[in-house]
Amino acid sequence: MSARILAFMIGPVSSAAPLDAREVEHLARLARLDLTPQEQDNLRGDLGRILGYFEQLRGVDTAEAEEMQRPVSLINVLREDVPGEVLAPEVVAALAPEREGGFIRVPRTVEQD
């Protein structure tokens, strides 16, 4: 889709109804992101613009349109239960930020006893 058509469809973007600081904090907590106040501020602006697009979409009259959850109307697409390949352990290990034995080391998820 060309930028011209996209601009026609969504029009000039306004950063309407920005998120408040608490909403950004909540989202950061769910995403387990540790954000500086500056980063939170930037995100408020970015997310506000994204929400602005959706505000515009919401303005379109869809009373006559059929609800569509997926872009392609396929149904009953299945795979036979046949086992395939696994990744070589060294490939998996190389993708892990930290390792111990065959395990992937991650920040501790439960409190110490």
Next chain:
Amino acid sequence: MLTRMYRAVIGLEVHLQLKTRSKLFSACPADYHGADPNTFVDPLTLGLPGTLPTLNREAVDLALMFGLALNCDVTGFTQFHRKNYFYPDSPKNFQLSQYDRPIARNGYLEVGGARVRIKRAHLEDDAGKLLHPAYAPYSLLDLNRAGSPLIEMVTEADLTGGEQARAFLESVQAIAQALGVSDATPEEGKLRCDVNLSVHRPGEPWGTKVEVKNLNSFRSVERAIAYETARQTRVLQAGGTVSQDTLGWDEGGGKTFVMRTKEGEADYRYFPEPDLPPLDITPEWVARVRARMPELPAQKRERYLAAGVREADAQALSHSVALSRFYDAALVGGADPQRLAHWLLGDVAGLLAARETTLEASALQPAHLAALVRLIDEGAVSGRVAKDLLPDVLDGHDPQRLVQERGLGVLTDTGAIDAAIDAAMTADPATVAKVRAGNAKALNALFGPVMKATGGQAKPEVVRERLRAKLGL
């Protein structure tokens, strides 16, 4: 007074790991049990960019089979939703689960005469496993389990006690195993149970419920229910309030504890999975799945009861795939059904347990056990001889051949029995005198030595009859 008593209101959530060869949404092999960590992993398991899920047909069929066995509605539209959460056990940052249209709905299971309603059963993928080494500032992740297929089954709050919950879970386990849907072994984590429990006085509204998570044995479920019922009752009787917590179960301490929950608040932002087309389960599809379904434990039980097997034995046989398969094969041998069940669940089970082995691992042939029971039924060997033969029969020997080889048939030679009686009488003149003086009961003191002298091969009734004759009774 009874009406003032608090009663528990219990619902269960059961996760069963499906017995497929590959994972739910990719061809990654699923048979990871006992494997080194992170060796059953493919790009989809890791949630690598560009990967797309493809649904395992067998997982759908197994879920349908399970749903049908629980008397659920399974036809019609069903789809997957993304359940978003960020946690190290799921590198793709969401679980593919079902939300508004689970694959199975509105079923029930009869347990001990009571009907437990099944709210829903849905398909979802499992997460990886986190280990938390003591004193380490980190956790360890194994992704072998990530992406393997699960059924999550949720009951209505129709259960009232631990014993009933256990019976329900045993039924679910028996059904899953009979269908080959899941190994359903709690000790391997292939059947996991969470309990929702509140207490109230009959006639009053339900109390605040707690959720007890990660119960990894039926015994734990039963104990946790007893503990929570008592604890909540105590709190309420003391005028306190039950707080709506997520609890863990401390098996060693025999008590529940408040768990820190995974998410501060549930905010999963479910949405229909765009990468997976929905399913339309047609009546033809259901018929195909139904045709694959073997006899269910409840049907087996009815069949055994009709054949004259006692209730407890019929229940035990029907709940075990291995036992019922063996028993059915042995029934063909024409032995009395109840006596066959009695031998299988009694002497055979006892000997297997003593040898720390299982029916499947032993060399015992169904036809051989049937032959052994028939030998007793026909009076060809005594019960005692049969018991003596059992260890060898368990090792794969044919009992008929053993009887022939060892000359163990019932002693029909009355001469030999008479000789044994004479010897016993000579050895115990005091008893003989008592009997002759009119004490008929004293006869029993002679009976034992005669049976012993004949190696247990003499027919007891013949020995008794000839003893009485000799002593003029």
